[in-house]
Amino acid sequence: MAAAAAPFQPAFDASVPKSTRVGFIGTGIMGAPMAQHIMDAEYPLTVFTRTKSKAEQLIANGAEYAASPAEVAAASDVVCTMLGFPKDIEQVILHPETGVVANLKPGSVVIDFTTTEPVLAERIAAEASARNAGACDCPVSGGDKGAKAAKLSIFCGAEPAVLESVKPVLACLGTSFPMGIPGKGQHAKMANQVAIATTMIGLCESMVYASKAGLNVKDFLNAIAGGAAYSKSLELYADRITGGDMAPGFMVEHFVKDLGITLRECERMKISLPGLSLAHSLYLSVISLGHERSGTQALIRALETMNGS
CATH class of the missing domain: 1.10.1040.10 (N-(1-d-carboxylethyl)-l-norvaline Dehydrogenase; domain 2)
Known part of the structure; x- marks a missing residue:
C-alpha cells in the first residue's frame, strides 16, 4: 500500500514578492493583464505562450520568456496557467514529460485559472501532491474588464495549506473565494x-x-x-x-x-x-x-x- 503524501510545505514565502518566482502560461485576453498585475506587485515573472507575440508587452516590461511549459515550471515557485480547453490542460499541465506538473519542484504550486473539467483539477492536484507540490483550481469570473482592473472573482479549489501559501499572489488579481477541496473551484x-x-x-x-x-x-x-x-x-x-x-x-x-x-x-x-x-x-x-x-x-x-x- 502506497504511503500517504506528506502535508504540503511551501518552499517559498509569497508575502515577500521579490523572493517568490512566478510563472505564467497563457497570455491572451485575460492572461496578459493578470500576468502584468503579478509583475506590478514585484514578483519576478517568467512567461510562456504558444504565440510569443502575445507576450511581447510583458517581455518589454521585464518578464523573462521561457521556451516551454517545462522551463516555466523549473524556473518558478508558483506556476499560473490561463488556457482555453481541456485538451490544453492535458498538453500543457499534465503531459507526463513536458508538462508543468511533471517539472514542478517540491514545495511549489500550480494555480490553474482555466475553466475546465473538475476531474482534471482533481488529477492535477493528485499528481502535484505526488511530487510534494501543490495545486489550486482557480477559475475566474469578471471577463476582460475584471482582469484589467484586478477585480476578478476567483473560485478556489485546494487543500487549505496550499491555498494559504498563494493568497498573496491571488490578491494581485481580485478576491478569492475558497470553495473546498480540489475540483470544487471548477464546480x-x-x-x-x-x-x-x-x-x-x-x-x-x-x-x-x-x-x-x-x-x-x-x-x-x-x-x-x-x-x-x-x-x-x-x-x-x-x-x-x-x-x-x-x-x-x-x-x-x-x-x-x-x-x-x-x-x-x-x-x-x-x-x-x-x-x-x-x-x-x-x-x-x-x-x-x-x-x-x-x-x-x-x-x-x-x-x-x-x-x-
Missing part, C-alpha cells in the same frame, strides 16, 4: 456560468422586445438599470450591444465549452437544468452564425436573426 465556476448564461438570455431578449416595440433601447436599459432587472451582465454588456461592439471580453467558443462541461456534470449528477440546455443551444446558434470568437454578447445576433431584425 463553483460551472454554477457561475449557469447564472451568467440565463441572465444573458434575459438581457438580450428584453432588448429585442424593446426594439420591436419601438422603444429607444438605450433609454430602456437606463430605466431598468436601477430596478430589479439590474445585473452585472447589463452593466458590462449593454453599451457594447447597443454600440454593435462584439469584441470578446470572453469568447463564445469558450463559453460553449464551459456550458458543455456543465451539462456533462449535470448528467453525471443526474440533475436537469432546462435553462442551461436552452442557453447551450442558443450559443451554438451564435457559433453557426460565425461568431465563435466574438464576445458572449453576440447572443443578440442569434436572437435578431430568429426575429428577422
